[in-house]
Amino acid sequence: MVIRNRTSRTAAALAAAALMSMALPAASAEAAAATPRIDLKVLVVDDGGSSVEAITAELRDTGVPYTRVLLGASGRPVIDAAFLSDTVDGRPRARYQGVVLPNENPFGEGSAEMAALAAYETAFGIRQVDAYTWAHPGVGLEYTDNGGYSGQLDGTRAAVTAAGKAGPFGYLAGEVAFEDNSPLVPESYGFMGRPRAGYTSLVDAPAGAGRASLVGEYAHDGRTELVVTFGYNQHQRQFRLLARGIVDWLTQGVHLGRSRNYFAVHVDDVLAPDARWNSELDCTPGDYACPGGEGRESTIRMTADDARYAVQWQQAKGFTLDMLFNAGAGEEWKAENGGTDALTAQLLADKARFRWLNHTYTHPFLGCVQDTAADPWTCTKDAQGNVRYMSRAEISAQIRDNVAWAAAKGVPLDRTELVTGEHSGLRTLPQQPQDNPNLAGALADNGVKWVGSDNSREPAQRPVGAALTVPRHPMNVFYNTGTNAEMADEYNWIYTSRAHGGSGLCEDNPATSTCLPAPLDTATGYLGHIVPQEARTALRHVLANDPRPHYVHQSNLAEDRTLYPVLDRVLDDYRTLFAPGTPLVNQSMKDTGVELGRRAAWDKALAAGRVTAYRIGATVTVKAPSGVLAPVTAPTGTRKQLLLGTAEFGSAYAGTRSAWTGPELLQSAVVLRLPG
Template sequence: MVNKNRMNRVAAAMAAATLMAIAVPAATAQAATVAPRIDLRVLVVDDGGGAVQAITAELRDTGVPYTRVDLGSASRPVIDAAFLSDTVSGRPRAKFQGVVLPNENPFGAGSAELAALTAYETTYGIRQFDAYTWAHPEVGLEYTDNGGYGGSLDGTQAAVTAAGKTGPFGYLQGQVAFEDNSPLIMESYGFMAKPRAGYTSYLDAPVPGGTERASLLGEYTHDGRSELVATFAYNQYQQQFRLLARGIVEWLTQGVHLGQERNYFAVHVDDVFAPDARWDKTLDCTPGDYACAGGEGKESTIRMTAADAQYAAQWQTSKNFKLDMLFNAGAGEEWKTENGGTDALTAQLLADKAKYRWMNHTYTHLFLGCTQDVSVSPWTCTKNAQGATNWMSRADISAQIRDNNNWAASHGLTTDRSEIVTGEHSGLKTLPQQPTDNPNLAGAFADNGVKWAGSDNSREPAQRAVGAALTVPRYPMNVFYNTGTNAEMADEYNWIYTSRADGGSGLCEDNPATSTCLPAPLDVNTGFQDYIVPAEARTALRHVLANDPKPHYVHQSNLAEDRTLYPVLNQVLDTYRALYATSAPIVNQSMKDTGVELSRRAAWDKAIANNQVTAYRIGKDVTVKAPSGVVAPVTAPNGTKKQLLLGTTDFGTAYAGTRSAWTAPDLLQSAVTLKLA
């Protein structure tokens, strides 16, 4: 290690000597008299490591344009002065507003590329993020043997420092816990170290076995440059990175960049007013399902009660979170008829109707795709005499949509008729039996003004068109529709996720790429609370922290009996609010708003990929030009104004300490112009 330190010091000296020799004074002098143009694009130098991949994912998912240079490619461009900057209309231009490196020097000792980057960053005031490196003086830190630590960070309780809170990480409450999901593997590794002169710590943690704290992330200012230095390894999915990712991008871009980020969470409760079938712990299947051998005559159902509905309303108020109620009015009417003509559940939900968002889930939850032959397992689509698939008709699909809308209107429910989720996402393609949409579906959607149709993210993760409508993928939560109690949940979970030798279905053995077998069956009395709840909450929270607006879905059965949904939601919401400041609330939006967000992202990503976006900053003016009809996501500091044809207006909406919005030129304008405070 001493030799490596000496090599780094030699490299630094050589880089400094090179800087003195290369011709930058003219550019520096010009930049001093003419404000340079800084393009809103990030340079990513990629060594294939997880840390760079994580920050690249953050840039991509936020909508920040970037140029990736693959260090392992023999055909990669050389990073020199011409690659980094040029002149446009007599004005010096910096082609990148920030630089991401795998570490402080991935090019090797005496590198001309590092010298070019150093000169570029100094000349134009560009910041650099060292994605992962070790603690040593060349990055502003003491060696770990001087009051620091190097090793596993699993379970480390780190915290944002005072400087971090007043700086790029002010959207956090402060605590940043490193994941420790399994005692069998090391999930995090890194270095804690004491800062030296010029280094400001943004994240620190207690040194194991000591009484002091040491830094894990901080800013090293030296030689006219600023580097953000991370001394811990991570990947794009780990919670510690997800918490810090927004702040890293804000620091790197100095708070002005294309793209925007929110933390979204919406939960759809399907089958409201209808009953759901119940899992049989003896048969290991669901009686009433065509594939449940021996289930005839053993059918049982789960349905909310009036007390469950009262609890749902109270829970929403206590958590300041609104559920989306996806209803099947016809199924509720059938229940009422079969149970003496009265229904306390419907009466209670209608009494509290203003407290929820309501969405059409079709009138009686029929399968809207092909006509199914359920005499075989798995079911198949029936065919006519000519061998063509038999489909539910456009008229019948339309009636399922229309009748539910009419019932809602007659009972005072406020719905958005442009939204729908069909029962079981039916009508949409269902592999392998139904590889195409019902050809009558798009027409029925058009008949009823449907523009947004919920789909299953586990089947179709991308938004797509269904006629004039667009899908909105939804995440299924592993809180099963056919269970009402904690014990039933644990029993079915065991069946799905344990090996055949342990009494399970072995599905996890057959599909190792998509699921992992439990090492042993869960205790049916404690497994739900001890294992399933934290596992499912962790998965949902990962979506929330990843700028992912897709809604999650469960079923009305999960609000009944043991009310299995609430422990999961409580853990997600409570954990989130303990981690984030009030400036970054959860965005709980409608499915329509999510559909709009996804479609805007798709158009933006296409424009970026086709190099159709021009965006830059000159002094305090930001200019963004995109193709006609493409709305641009932009993030800027508080106090930013948007230039109108006459005068200005406040830009964007406040979130996480910045302002951001999807924005387009106003009347008679060809570009968006922002005035920074």
């Protein structure tokens, strides 16, 4: 009885303390009435240009709420005082924490809308981004003929200034190199100007005998603008490097949304051999239709030396590969090659060095029963005209037997993860427009919650029974090549016109590929052309807050080890561009699945208007639907309100702290206390 009373009194005291911590005012009632509420949403005024679209994409892809006003749309809202602010519970409210404009005044001289925005920004301390403008005194810069420059910027080696490093771009190592992917195509244009009074340059570049600004902060008339004087789109590296800082500057470091630079690489078919491309036949004998390929089959498989090199490379680069293995295919190879397998022995000796992922036991096609006599293959049907599918029991055995092998060998494995061979079992257009109806049950039988899919076919996460897909980016390093020359030869076949001896696929699909002007030299084409292009594509994904893993094949770690030059370039370029406090996030497929699921729930809540978030002084409040975690970014030193007291908020990344977060015990909202 004594214990029960003590427990009851303690619970009551905790509940009372919690209510007090939620109800106590941060300051006097008089001060609170004068402190405005700033809603955590951005206003985007869109002229249809690529620069505004790029910033909008950054907001959307990182989870920052925004309202978009299309300048050219009929019936668009008028931007006036009533549109921008009102009063809630007797307190002045700013509806937007930041404003993105196409330029410093897209409404025209003397515009009432611009006057309303200027008054709003001054009254509430709201910042404005001028997405793309020219260098002139109206934005705090000298004209370009006074120590500046205007023209093409391809290849310009800009740099973050000391003020930029101390401010919004401190996550960068320093250089902001403008892309120059083709000497035949102008890619960037802009203006560089020397700062006038009130302007602080954040990114500059050489101009004449000195340097001039490309991005800067212009403080004037009680307002602050971020002035960008070069054009860009959402994919260009120069924008991607600066995007995070633009948003942090705009929101003064406090906003909904969360961003990381992710990179994971799945190596499929480990322990199994892969069929080899035949440069004479221009096809792959032993793999679907290859006229004339009978008896000319050849395979590519890693060796023990390749496995040892993979470990050494990982240690040198500080990066972990995901090994997607087919144990049964390895056992078959061993039986056909004298009963020994040095590759498997070496990988098992270093099993703790890699992340391992189930890729099925023998890599069969888990969808419909295929008729491969023709190209493309088709699904076979029974006498009644029904598509024939691999059974639930067969699929389950492929999953279970690979797990059992791993357990017997002591291979660390998360049984909730699975990538099927060729992403089979999932719908494969056009031949198999639906999932194998037996797949979801087999996944459930084996506790699989995350199943890999091909991002080029299905970029969105979706359910497969109780499991969820995790889309993966295919890297253009071909599974059926082991040497640089083979890579260049097959690349030529795919990406050159028929007139140049290619397949003409690039001519038939101009929307998805571009024909090479001439075939690559097979001796130099891989390292000279393909590697830079594939590394650039992968790094673009990394810089876009895209957690989806990339996938290649074990053949790319064999023979010429074609994968490593691509990965070396991605990793080296990344570490040259970013400060140590902004590391690559190399996470598991399950963690990526969780991230994508949280994003989908958050986007749905935003679209339904079910998120309320605002800042009053040094207190941030976020309310979302029950069960939906909110992505929040805040300055270092931010504390989260607990039942009793506070705790440090989030995890450190790129100079800020951020987290997916929800209310604490007995709270209906997330409450954060900002530093200072």
